[in-house]
Amino acid sequence: MPDRVRVRMMMPPGHVRTPAYLRGKTGIIERSLGAFANPEQLAYRQKSAPRPLYRVRFTMAEIWGPAAENPDDTLDAEIFAHWLEPLDDSHAPLPSRP
Amino acid sequence: MPHYHPDHDHHDDEPLSPSGHPFRPDNDAPLSYWQTMEISIRELLIDKGVTTAAEIAAQIDAMDARSPADGARVVARAWTDAAFRERLLHDASAASREMGFDIGALRLIAVENTDDAHNVIVCTLCSCYPRNLLGLPPDWYKTRAYRSRVVREPRKVLAEFGLTLPESTRIRVHDSTADMRYIVLPVRPAGTQGWSEDRLAGLVTRDAMIGTGLPKNPA
Numbered sequence: 001m002p003d004r005v006r007v008r009m010m011m012p013p014g015h016v017r018t019p020a021y022l023r024g025k026t027g028i029i030e031r032s033l034g035a036f037a038n039p040e041q042l043a044y045r046q047k048s049a050p051r052p053l054y055r056v057r058f059t060m061a062e063i064w065g066p067a068a069e070n071p072d073d074t075l076d077a078e079i080f081a082h083w084l085e086p087l088d089d090s091h092a093p094l095p096s097r098p
Numbered sequence: 099m100p101h102y103h104p105d106h107d108h109h110d111d112e113p114l115s116p117s118g119h120p121f122r123p124d125n126d127a128p129l130s131y132w133q134t135m136e137i138s139i140r141e142l143l144i145d146k147g148v149t150t151a152a153e154i155a156a157q158i159d160a161m162d163a164r165s166p167a168d169g170a171r172v173v174a175r176a177w178t179d180a181a182f183r184e185r186l187l188h189d190a191s192a193a194s195r196e197m198g199f200d201i202g203a204l205r206l207i208a209v210e211n212t213d214d215a216h217n218v219i220v221c222t223l224c225s226c227y228p229r230n231l232l233g234l235p236p237d238w239y240k241t242r243a244y245r246s247r248v249v250r251e252p253r254k255v256l257a258e259f260g261l262t263l264p265e266s267t268r269i270r271v272h273d274s275t276a277d278m279r280y281i282v283l284p285v286r287p288a289g290t291q292g293w294s295e296d297r298l299a300g301l302v303t304r305d306a307m308i309g310t311g312l313p314k315n316p317a
Contacts, residue, residue, distance in 0.1 A: 078276035
């Protein structure tokens with residue numbers, strides 16, 4: 001079973017690679033991509049330990065609600081683990097090493 | 099006939115090119131802050147021996163030499179070699195390197211179209227594109243209109259590209275938000291049985307690999 005996750009509803013300042021239109025939205029992990037340095041630190045020349053990065057798949061219905069052109073079409077985006085919260089029905093924590 | 103251009107005014111006595119378009123104005127404006135900074139850093143790097151003008155020119159030439167024709171060869175190989183297709187879908191960077199393409203640090207994912215699903219690529223945050231394989235992106239790929247609309251109304255955007263898909267076809271939009279870049283592996287056109295890899299590559303357009311188009315039909 002794929003892990004269901006929700007993108008954290010945060011609005012931090014700075015160089016953030018989590019698009020605002022996906023914040024607070026629920027999706028499933030399409031695949032694990034490995035660990036990558038965090039662009040939120042790299043952008044300011046800070047050292048960054050690699051963090052797990054995932055491809056998360058959302059339905060257009062989840063993102064746009066009734067305004068979706070076709071509710072079952074999908075959107076995939078790459079989201080870092082620290083932006084994802086596992087949902088209650090998937091108790092297993094996100095793996096720290098995909 | 100003169101054309102209407104909303105960004106600047108034309109006077110009736112302004113000379114037009116033989117094709118009827120206004121001449122592009124000379125770029126006599128002062129350098130911007132960022133242009134000045136780029137030139138300054140480049141000249142300092144050369145002065146201090148970190149790089150050379152020849153190395154910079156060679157890098158520009160290498161980028162200009164990359165084109166959608168490279169990606170078309172990768173697609174055509176996947177159409178004709180089932181084992182290669184598997185490797186491409188597993189790790190598109192490794193598969194591209196296997197064919198001899200120098201793609202640098204590019205981390206590439208190939209997403210496969212089927213009879214039931216159509217993929218399309220965008221970078222909503224900036225202009226991420228698999229440049230190291232396909233060369234520079236088209237200007238429209240970087241526009242705010244494409245980036246903001248294709249995630250919200252992909253069917254309408256694709257229709258404007260001339261691609262109207264049935265509601266039963268699942269559209270999968272891929273937003274390149276972090277370290278990966280994407281290429282669409284289109285469906286091999288019908289009527290191409292027995293075609294060579296080279297001939298098939300001629301059907302694969304840039305837009306087919308972005309997902310805003312389909313491969314050309316065999317003539």
